[in-house]
Amino acid sequence: MTQPEARQTHTAPAEAHDVPADARALIAARGGRVTRTRVAVLEILQASDRPMSHDELGAELAAADIAHDRVTLYRALDWLVEQALARRIAGSGSDRAWRFELLRADGHRHAHFHCDCCGQVICLEGLEPAVAVALPAGFQLERAELVIHGACPDCGVQRAGPAARRRR
Amino acid sequence: MTQPEARQTHTAPAEAHDVPADARALIAARGGRVTRTRVAVLEILQASDRPMSHDELGAELAAADIAHDRVTLYRALDWLVEQALARRIAGSGSDRAWRFELLRADGHRHAHFHCDCCGQVICLEGLEPAVAVALPAGFQLERAELVIHGACPDCGVQRAGPAARRRR
DNA sequence: GCGATATTGCAACATTGTAGCATTTGCATC
DNA sequence: GATGCAAATGCTACAATGTTGCAATATCGC
Numbered sequence A, B: 001m002t003q004p005e006a007r008q009t010h011t012a013p014a015e016a017h018d019v020p021a022d023a024r025a026l027i028a029a030r031g032g033r034v035t036r037t038r039v040a041v042l043e044i045l046q047a048s049d050r051p052m053s054h055d056e057l058g059a060e061l062a063a064a065d066i067a068h069d070r071v072t073l074y075r076a077l078d079w080l081v082e083q084a085l086a087r088r089i090a091g092s093g094s095d096r097a098w099r100f101e102l103l104r105a106d107g108h109r110h111a112h113f114h115c116d117c118c119g120q121v122i123c124l125e126g127l128e129p130a131v132a133v134a135l136p137a138g139f140q141l142e143r144a145e146l147v148i149h150g151a152c153p154d155c156g157v158q159r160a161g162p163a164a165r166r167r168r
Numbered sequence C: 001g002c003g004a005t006a007t008t009g010c011a012a013c014a015t016t017g018t019a020g021c022a023t024t025t026g027c028a029t030c
Numbered sequence D: 001g002a003t004g005c006a007a008a009t010g011c012t013a014c015a016a017t018g019t020t021g022c023a024a025t026a027t028c029g030c
Helices: A013-018 A023-029 A036-047 A054-063 A070-082 A153-158 B023-029 B036-047 B054-063 B070-082 B153-158
Strands: A086-089 A099-102 A111-115 A121-124 A140-151 B086-089 B099-102 B111-115 B121-124 B140-151
Touching: A023 A036, A036 A054, A036 A070, A036 A099, A054 A070, A070 A086, A070 A099, B023 B036, B036 B054, B036 B070, B036 B099, B054 B070, B070 B086, B070 B099
Parallel strands: A111 A140, B111 B140
Antiparallel strands: A086 A099, A111 A121, A140 B140, B086 B099, B111 B121
C-alpha cells in the first residue's frame, strides 16, 4: 500500500482542545465502552483532514504503538458509523477499500477528490454536490456522492507521460 | 470445446442494426482476435442498458451457454476498457465490484443511480455532473463521478421500515 | 493446412471484509 | 479494592473480488 506512513496526524496533548470534543467523552456519551482502539481511532480521525482507510488507520495505530487487531479495527469503525460519529465513503478508483471520516454535527456534505496518481482522497470543502436534480419518476433520492478524479497538486507536477496514469 | 466453426453466434441478421455496431467488427478493427468470450461480452454489454458487474456478465454467459473462465472474463473486460470500447465504473455502496458499460463514441457522460435496496445500478441519461466547479489551485480535473443513492422504483414501493435499508 | 503468437484456462495467491466463539476488559456495584 | 457480567477483543476460518504466472489452445495471416 503505497503509503508514505505517518502523515501530519497525531494530536499532541497540548492541542487537545483543538478537536471538536474529547474522544472518550464522545464514546461514553453514547453508552459505548471506552476502549483503547475506539479512543485511538476516533482521535486519529479527528486529527485527520481527509477520509482514511482501514489500512491507513491500522498504520497510524501501529505507529502510535497501539496494539490492535484487524477485525477489532473494522468493528470499531462499524461502531462509529452506527453511532453516527463517522461516515463511510466508498472507495473510488481501483482502490476498493472503504474510507472513513468524522461526521460533522452540522450534517455538512462535501465532495471528494481522488488522485488517480497516488490514490489519496481529499475532502473538497467548498464543493457540495448540487443535485437538486430531477430524478426520473419513482426514484427516491437519499444522498449523492460526487467524486472528482484527477491529479493532486503533488502528483500533477511530476506527472510525465500518459503511461504514469495507469489505473490505481 | 468442439466449436462448429462459423458459429454465427446470435446477431440474428434481422436485429443486426439494433446494436451500435457489429461486435466482431469492432473487435477486429482494433487488431484484437475475435474470440468467443470477447464477442459475447461485447454483445451482452451492447444489449444492456445499465452497467454490469463481472458477476452479472458471468451469469449471462452461463445462461447463453457460453463456456468461459472467470479470469478470461476479467481479461476480456480489461481489454475492452483498454481499447476504449467500455468503461469501468467503481462499485458504489458496499458492493465493491467493478461494473462495466459501453463507452459511447460521442463521449457522453452520465451519472449513475445506485439502489441501496437491491444494489442495482442504473444510468441516469439526463444527468450530467455539472462540475465546472472551481477546484482548489493545483488540482487537475480529469473526470467527475456522480452517484445518486436511494431507492429505485421497484424497491421504493415495497420499502416498509427503516430496517429494510441496512447497507448493501 | 501451417506456424507464430494472442488468448485461454487453470491453479495459486493477494486484498478487503465478515462470522463464530472463547477470552479479556470496562465499569457498575458491593 | 474486589467482584460479576455484558461488551469488546483477538483469534481462526471463510467469503468475495481481483491479479499473476504459465502451459495449452485457438486465431488468423500465409
